[in-house]
Amino acid sequence: MHYLFPAAEVNALKEYVMGNAALALGALSAGVGLVAGYPGTPSSEIIETVSKYPHAGVHVEWSVNEKAALEVAAAAAYSGVRALVTMKQMGLNVASDPLMCVSYVGVKGGLVVVSADDPGPISSQTEQDSRRFADYCRIPVFDPASPEEAFQMVQDAFELSEKYSTPVILRPTTRVCHAYASIEVPETYAPKEAEGFVKDSKKWVIFPRLSYLNHGKIEARNTEIASLVSGYGYNSIEGSAGEKAVIASGVSYAYVKECLKGHPEVRLVRVATAFPFPEEFMLKALSGVKEALCFEELSPYIEEQLLKLAGKYGLNVRVRGKLDNSLPHNGEYSVELCASALSRFLGIELGLEQIDISDAPALPVRPPVLCAGCPHRASFYAVKRAMQGKKAVFCGDIGCYTLGNAMPLDMVDTCLCMGAGITMAQGFYHTDKDSVCFAFVGDSTFFASGMTGVANALYNEADIVLIVLDNSTTAMTGHQPHPGTGRNMMGNVVDVISIESVLKGMGVKTVLTVDPLEHEAAVEAVKTCAAQKGVKAIVFRSPCIALSKPKGKCLVDADKCIGCKKCVRELGCPALTVKDGKVFIDRNLCTGCALCAKVCPANAIGGEAHE
Amino acid sequence: MNKDILICGVGGQGTVLASKIIAAAAMDEGNSVHSAETISMAQRGGSVTSHVRIGENVFSPLIPFGSADLLLAFEPAEAVRSLKYLKPEGTAVVNTSATMPVTESLRASGYDGKNMAEYLKTKCACIFVNSDEVCAPFGSNKFFNIILLGIAVGSGKLGISEETMLKQIAQRVPPRFVEVNRQAFEAGLKIGKG
Incomplete structure (x- = not known):
């Protein structure tokens, strides 16, 4: 302790x-x-x-x-x-x-x-x-x-x-x-x-x-x-005195400790309080040290503090780490990365014998995707169809729906920071009046930092189509409630703040609410809004599939499937795969959203009872 | 006992519950346990890993490469991706049923996991199991994680008793599903014992 x-x-x-x-x-x-x-x-x-x-x-x-x-x-x-x-x-x-x-x-x-x-x-x-x-x-x-x-x-x-x-x-x-x-x-x-x-x-x-x-x-x-x-127990010095010291902070300390299990003699200095920098402690830790290697993720903060300390007190110590390329500036550290840097620094062999997988077959890439049945897929697809052949910019935002960028949807042109989609769509409009400028924002992000952006658009006369992807939760981070859900963390049921009322209250004249899984209606709503001037909004409302009961399962009638794979190519739903030239729906993933049934030109996809 | 167990698969397959049950069972038998999960965007159908580290003198939350005694793979390509964690003398329990990523469906690359299983055989001791086949009697692939725990215990490579594991499973599933999970666990035990 x-x-x-x-x-x-x-x-x-x-x-x-x-x-x-x-x-x-x-x-x-x-x-x-x-x-x-x-x-x-x-x-x-x-x-x-x-x-x-x-x-x-x-x-x-x-x-x-x-x-x-x-x-x-x-x-x-x-x-x-x-x-x-x-x-x-x-x-x-x-x-x-x-x-x-x-x-x-x-x-x-x-x-x-x-x-x-x-x-x-x-x-x-x-x-x-x-x-x-x-x-x-x-x-x-x-x-x-x-x-x-x-x-x-x-x-x-x-x-x-x-x-x-x-x-x-x-x-x-x-x-x-x-x-x-x-x-x-x-x-x-x-x-x-x-x-x-x-x-x-x-x-x-x-x-x-x-x-x-x-x-x-x-x-x-x-x-x-x-x-x-400087006297804090977690600012610690281990090992014996020597000319080389290993400095570590945060989880890098855990990685370095793992590497040095068989080498208790190595001087290991751990810094748990980066600011204010514990100078007295560090002066003691560096006593007699001629070379110090710093292990810290993200930025070379402690490394720079050591350089300052050396200058301030005239220490004769060479400080190594990110700034002399002993360790990378970017990316996560690991036991392996630390072991290899420590081996070079200390001149001892660290690291475990591993199975050689250099001859492994090519592995399928597995980027994260919108879940099977995710209503965001339907929303993006509706906008994509409505804007086919037209010049448009699609500004995304932070949330599950950033994954709308992936092929084949390819419906997120920008993503910057929370709420930025709404304001960036305005910047694109002011600089290119021929494009229809869309902003996609999730329900939680709308309340977090979207509302001021809408006010900005109205006030500064931007023509944008705001698409609120309302799945009634903060999905990406694990389904937290927000002001639009009617529940709070005190366990109370509270009044729902209506996104539509907020928008209308600000002065958005066209505010449509559509279930994105009603595909044709969704496409029509987008076309209507794209043709109007000013700020227009569509609230695509459909609950996150992780929180709602599946509607059923879809099935492919193999006799009717012509193998055109249009459903796979247009939607990229993870439940849709191709087996022996025909589309096959994974029952473990399908939620019965039936968007694929609406896309199928051969009418080969139906519900559970489909014959 | 010092054991490192790496669980890998695709987001949504149930790796986290498997890791929690192993950790609870190991602690129930008096061991110190540390574990770590992939909780991020990768949960949306990406590659996920859970690291369970049983025993004293453990520092890194993630298992170092070449240190895992047992690899529990919910997907064949993910087994190959995570093979670097396994000790050369370690054992891999591998689901041969492949999960097709959207990117592969779009490319029509024909990925089906068979070459992964063939490759794994040449690299380490393997126990293969097909989730679609073993889960068929239970009506859902959701039971695969429990079957996998049965295989791990049955193989003797996990070092946790059947009784402890079954007790922990029973504590972590809704009461009405205890019996079916027990059957799933026993189906796994049988495979693990060979």
Whole structure:
């Protein structure tokens, strides 16, 4: 146990949980009173865990976006309540406005911001590094290497946050979030007592003068925190003194430990608190070291800190890592990548004997695709058919429907960031008035950051066709509710915010609601909207197939199938395959959406009872 | 006991439940366990892997290449893709029924998994099973993950007892499906025991 502050003794239960759950349970153990966030892989299960475990007295919510979540949490923290905010790293971009400001204002109750990074990237647009954000905002960051550590570090993060009245970032990465381990958790949880909001406009209202004064205090405080975390148990030195040291942070530490199992003599320095950088600790760790190799995913943050340290203190140490190409800047690290870099650096042979698969037959590529029966396929196909032969731009957005880019649909021309499809469609319209500019947005994304884009289009007179793909859930991240679903994370049934009413209220004159599986009606709706001026909207509403009961199964009448494969070529449904020249429907995947039946020119596809 | 078990397949095939049951059973027998899942866009029909690491002195959440004692493959090409994880003396349990990716259907490449099975035979000890055939009596391929657990236990390569595994399966499926899952598990045991 390496608690930064002494932990209370509690009756404990052993639980085998995912890293994200460990983090949630750590926050509950710390007496968190408010939890808010927006879904995003790899962070989504944190809030889901809080809602599944006993959490009497804790307010938990999926906010409409990360900025909203952080602002809700900031007020709780101003009131002395411990608050947790969760998001993926892209969400921190959205929340960066309140984060930077709350850093200057400070907090009373602990405020911990979990920003889950995604090296690879596996499910993200960028390989950004939240440790940089911590440095940029001048707030401390913890970097766990395992679910067990995440459980403890979130508790330390709350203590540190309260002691120094600063928000704190906890930065796990995908392999920590989605790893499972046994942790000992308390039997019961209760929010820490809070005093409530005490008005003090000199403290809680950000003004230039206050920012000037607090800026100085923040830098002074960070020097103190750097000194405190220099003694943190997770900032550790292993092995014997020597001229070569291996430096590691986050899950890279776990990979390096795995590689060095048979070599306890190697000097291994682990940095768990990247900012404020634990200088005293690192000076001790580098004593006598002439060459240090840094293992860290995403950006060379610690490597750069070491270079600064060497300059500041005149250390005679060669710092290696990403900046001298000893290790890659991009992509996820692994035991194998670490083993090969360590072998070169240390001059010892590491790594295990493997089966040689260089002579393997060509493997089929298996990119992710829209599920069989996914209503988004029907929506994209309807737009594609309606716009056949016409000049059009299709702006996509973030969600399952980004997969509409794949062949054969090929209906996503752009994807940038949450909500960008709606605004980018406007930019395309203003620069090319001959194109019909479409924006596809999911229901959850619409509420997260789509509405302001619609206002922008109306105000600035853009002609766009807005397609809201409403499957009544946040599907990609694991089916979280949102304001359009009528359920919230407190387990309450609430009024549904109608997307149609929002659009009409803003002034969109044509708002059509169509079931995309009613194919001809869907095509007609698109044609109608494409022919009109101004902002037009179609809400394609059909529930996510993962949440609805299958309608049945479709069957191919092999005698009628002419083997033209039009269904396969037009739709790319994973349930459709070709066997002996005829189309075959995989019963394990088919949901009976019957879109293929509408495409078939030979009328060979029908329902269960089809003869 | 120190054992690494890699489970691979295509998103939606039930790999995650299989990994959770193995982890629970190993812990039930007093072992320390770590595991990791692919939870991402890949769940939409992409290649997925689950890593189960049983025993002490385990650091990496993912199994290192050349370290898995057992490979449980829900799909033949995925078995080949994940073969690098297997120890040279390890065993692979492989479903010979191929899952055709959309990209292959579009190209009409004729991928059917047969060449994958042939290739695997030349590389490691293999137990082959066809999911369509073994699942036929149960009416749905959804039981394949439980059958695969039966094969893994029956083969003796997993080091977990039949009783413990069956207990954990019973705890993780709805009560009315316990009996049919027990039958599926036993069908797997028979195959595993050869």
